[in-house]
Amino acid sequence: MPFTIAIIGRPNVGKSTLFNRLVGQKLALVDDVPGVTRDRREGEAKLFDLNFTIIDTAGLDEGPKGSLTARMQEQTETAIALADALFFVIDARIGLTPADRAFADFARRADKPVLLLANKSEGKHGELGAMESYALGLGDPIQISAEHGEGMGELYDAVSKLVPPTDDEDDERDETDEERANRPIRVAIVGRPNAGKSTLINHLLGEERLLTSPEAGTTRDSIAVEIEWKGRGFRIFDTAGLRRRSRIEEKLEKLSVADALRAVRFAEVVVLMMDAQNRFEEQDLRIADLIEREGRALVIAVNKWDLMDGNPGQISMLRRDADHWLPQVAGAPIVAVSGLMGEGIDRLMQAIVEAYAVWNRRVPTAALNRWFEGAIADNPPPAVSGRRLKLNYITQTKARPPSFVLFCSRADAIPQSYLRYLTNSMRETFELPGTPVRITLREKANPFAHKRKRPN
Structure with a gap:
């Protein structure tokens, strides 16, 4: 079971931004409006050579029993119960609020290691807010900026005391x-x-x-x-x-x-x-x-x-x-x-x-071309501008979804209705219900194109 850390704190302190920073992609929605995150969200975090599971949670907030706000807090409480340690995040630019103090008591009662993160610490105002956070009694604050990636080294030093380094060799080996x-x-x-x-x-x-x-x-x-x-x-x-x-x-x-x-x-x-x-x-x-x-x-x-x-x-x-x-x-x-x-x-x-x-299905080439010959014999391609269209052969290039290349003459002249006929016939013959089927047209090279016409 990987080491798990839950990010907690009041709404709009930057928990989801930190989550996205640690997982290396924008998985969680981020907006200036408080309360964007509602369900708890898990991701695989990587902080230099440390690998662990990170849980983004809804902002700790109070609400009447049975309300959406109360059930959001229940989701956060579940995340805390599942976690091995907590990131308690405050907004350093705003400083401490009564909600921060109330929820710091909540974090202490969890009886798990708590790292106090003073987010948005860039600039003079952030420094002052970080100093205020000593009053929470959760230890020294780690000043970070989740948005700009500042303070990740200091965060690593603190997390490394909780999470053992992992060997990257297993991550780099090929999947069997x-x-x-x-x-x-x-x-x-x-x-x-x-x-x-x-x-x-x-x-x-x-x-x-x-x-x-x-x-x-x-x-x-x-x-x-x-x-x-x-x-x-x-x-x-x-x-x-x-x-x-x-x-x-x-x-x-x-x-x-x-x-x-x-x-x-x-x-x-x-x-x-x-x-x-x-x-x-x-x-x-x-x-x-x-x-x-x-x-x-x-x-x-x-x-x-x-x-x-x-x-x-x-x-x-x-x-x-x-x-x-x-x-x-x-x-x-x-x-x-x-x-x-x-x-x-x-x-x-x-x-x-x-x-x-x-x-994921692949169709054998021999069976594919037997079907192809029969489909053309049953319903030959139409003549366009008085010239017959020639369809040579078909092959499957990949699965996921099943994709085929049809070699032909005058690819731009083949009607879409005829391609639909081939697609539907293929679905029925090779039992490909529901999945998208891709047919790409490719003109076969003319072996005589390089020869010039003889002068009269």
Whole structure:
């Protein structure tokens, strides 16, 4: 189990900025508005030769029992319980506040090593605020600037007394085929706001890991959680709800949407979650099209199925609707679920595993060209401007998603309708339902192009 450090403190002192600095990328959303972070977020931190797990938390704040603020604090308390040590962060430019003093007592009661970090210490005002922090009784403050990377050497000296150095040799060795096969499948859960994404993941985990609320927009960051199902590992990303671009006005929501789109690009399988009572709306179709353009395997989950009337034939209707509205990913698996009641969860996980296998599929070249000859014989390519189009052969260049190169004459003249015919025929023949299929056209070199015509 890696050494774990939780970053705690009141809202807007720079916890997420420090988290991003330590993990080496902008994973956590950062904004001047307090309370951006709501769920706890984990990452693999590296500080020179030290490697450890870092947890970003919501700002410590008080609220009535059962409120979103109170549940955010419960998430922070869980992070503290999981951690081996704490970074208690204050804003050195503002100096100590009553909230800092109250939560310093909270940190002391955790009975774990606490490093006091005076963030935003650059400049004269930061120096004065750092001196004030001695009054908290948490030891000498470490003056840092998470935004500018100042004070990382001093932070290293303090952390190195807690975390043993690690050997980088294991990190640099090549990944074996067995390790690659056992690597967790990266899954992003996306959809419109309030489709029930966080509720579904909480049921998978068996705990209230992610904050949920009837109010749309509760999730802001893309939070990654690890689960295991039937011996297979999954790394699942909960994302912010995706609304139409015209309705996104606030800067914070724009950041949340950008974070969700990054999760889609990082994922291998994307679960598009729809509300059973309002399914296949325009925004659902736009999101599905985005997933196809990014080349990710798609699984459609129709949530809140427990609210439907249960008439026979409903599942068949879902299949027909999916193929009608999403022809570009024909055959994509569609599963009716209830994240709240836990219905259909096993079917959803099985669909993810199967979609991942299809996304990685390679078609033997001999079988591919036998199909190709038959497809052309059944439906020859049309003549364009009185000239016949010649299709020579096809080969698969890569998987993830299945991608092919078709060698032909006059690539710019082949109609898109004929490429769709080939794509759909390939899906049916080689069982590639739902996954994006890429066909790139390449003109075969003319062996006589270099010869000049003889003069008359």
